[in-house]
Amino acid sequence: MRILMLSHGYPPTLSGVTRVVQKLSRDMIKRGHTVCVVAASEHGSTYRAEDDGVQLIRLSSYNNPFWRDGRFPWINSIELQKIIDSFKPDLIHSHENVILSTQLLRLKPGLNVPVIVSCYFLPVFATYYLRLGKTLGKLSQQIQWKFFIGSFNKYDHAIFSTHSHLQPFLEHGLSVPTSVISNGIDFARYNSSHETTQANPPGLSLPPRPRMLFVSRLARDKKIDVLLKAMPSILSRQEVYLLLVGQGDDHRRLQNIANKLLIADHVHFMGYVPETLLPAVYKASDLFALVSDCEVQSIPTLQALAAGVPVVAANAAALPELVKHGVNGYLVPPDDPASVSQAVLQLLSDRPRASKMGREGIEIARKHSDVKILNEFENLYRALTNHH
Secondary structure, eight states, rough: OOEEEEEETTTTSOOOHHHHHHHHHHHHHHHTTTEEEEEEHHHHOEEEEEETEEEEEEEEOOOTOOOSSOOOOEOHHHHHHHHHHOOOOSSSEOOOOHHHHHHHHHHHHGGSOOOOEOOOOOOOHHHHHOOOHHEEEEEEHHHHHHHHHHHHHTTSSSEEHHHHHHHHHHTTTTTTEEOOOOOOOOOOHHTTTTTTTOOOOOOOOOOOOOEEESSSSOOGGGGGHHHHHHHHHHTTOOOEEEEEEEOOOTHHHHHHHHHHHGGGEEEEEEEEETTTTTTHHHHHHEEEEEEESSSSSSHHHHHHTTTTEEEEEEESSHHHOOOOTTEEEEEOOOOHHHHHHHHHHOOOOOOOHHHHHHHHHHHHHTTTTTHHHHHHHHHHHHHHHHOO
16 A cells, blocks of 8 residues: 655654654555655755655644644645645545645545544643633634534544544544544563663663653643642652653743752653663653643553553543553542642552552553554555545
């Protein structure tokens, strides 16, 4: 098959979506398919390149005021049509839902191939950046629901990563055929016994244990400030270090919060950690924490579970599909530092139970193995192209 992907970005721009698009594209190449990805240029200027056999068309891009590294892509429908005519895809899969998606849907009536979309967000996500207040925020979400439901219903098929993510779209009027396909993880690598638990994984300098780990973008929607606000209570009873792995525009604000709370010496901003070292970082941690209330799946949570690490997560959005309260971790109410503190202390004070939770988490993560997920995508692509 010849598969054309559209995405807001692609590595070196790093996000959950760009990593998913890169992995899916590379794996499809390994299975003998031809893949071209159209995405924003990370530095603004257009260029073409190749990534492990994946053809890359990097578009003109513009500054994103809400995310410095996630530049806005731009292409008009005429230029996009030229790319489609030149590549001659058997299927077009859009992982972008605003700018590129709008241009693609303008062309769709004249395209004789399946055109499908993946969704990676909830409308509430934007409210963390627009800061419109309660009333205008609610109005903003209503407008977004109307726009995105109208847009998605023009596609031939829509893909969501969890049932929790799909359900609100159905409730708001989504009517096209849908599939739920996990974003998947390299389960074998994160679960590998070769990645032994160490005080300091090679190439990294970590503080003493116990360690609480967070991995993702440093962004307002991740609610990292809730973890920071839980730290004074935790530290009053138990020595622990919070490791923040990732980069993002919220770094300075979070550093200021840590300073004001007098916990800066127990918060380690580790910045970007190469994916090759991440399994060792997970296994060198005592628990993983993510309390965002708009996660549509969470690849880092799956990675933690595969590594056998118990999780403290917000009881919101799709996280309860991965974290079963009292089984492989604890669910806490959103925006509740006191509950985070209590859950963390429970895990740190009962190591045998925490270890058992870690083992339970491995079985949950196993269902999201990348091999299984790739089969699901490939089967869907074949079914759609065969019946179009």
